[in-house]
Amino acid sequence: MRKYHNTADQHQTEHPAWIFSSAIGIIGLAGLVIVSRHNFLLFHGLAELFSISVAWAVFFLVWNTRHVTDADSLVFVGIAYFFIGIVDLLHTLAYKGMGVFSSHWGANLPTQLWVLARYMESASLILFPLLFRKKIQPTLIFGCWAGATLLLLGTIFFWRVFPDCYIEGTGLTRFKIFSEYIICILLGIALMLLHIRKGMVDTVVFRLLALSIIMTICAELAFTFYVSVYGFSNLLGHFFKIISL
Incomplete structure (x- = not known):
């Protein structure tokens, strides 16, 4: 009683x-x-800064508790989100109208950075359940993510071999649209792996992560439709992204 x-x-x-x-x-x-x-530009900045702050908060939490936790998979995904947050910050600063980067980049640069960040996110979420009950070396993982992020950013800023994602007057490129669908598939795989191994993780953590992945998939689908970077589909996608957090 x-x-x-x-x-x-x-x-x-x-x-x-x-x-x-x-x-x-x-x-x-x-x-x-x-x-x-x-003011859509202000909305976009606030939405992205919120997601970045959450990503970095997760990182600082898991990083500062890495010596006392057995959940190394959470440490891994926290480190991943630190670098995803960096790419998202660059995406925010590069957004059309911000005036931080040269205007010759246009709307293509922020769209490329967005796609890059989402590929990084989907990859980390796939690896997350595979690392349940496994030990990692946080410093080594941090170094690997740092190196990978620099190389990936180099494909956009220095070597400029990253495919175009947005063309002014035309809208999204095929690469960008296909990438969003591929990212959705990768997130679906992550959700499936998480469900298969849900017995290895706390129930609350499983439910929150599953809901987050589903909302992220909805966001990615919304981002396949917009023509203008200030359009409704873009707005809807950012709302789904906020909810996923």
């Missing part, structure tokens, strides 16, 4: 926190809708 009352009390305590968090989230999304109707 005492156990029952403790459980009931715990649920009663959790409900207000859940309701409060949901209310804050709804208010935040409503605020972003209003901002997007008046």
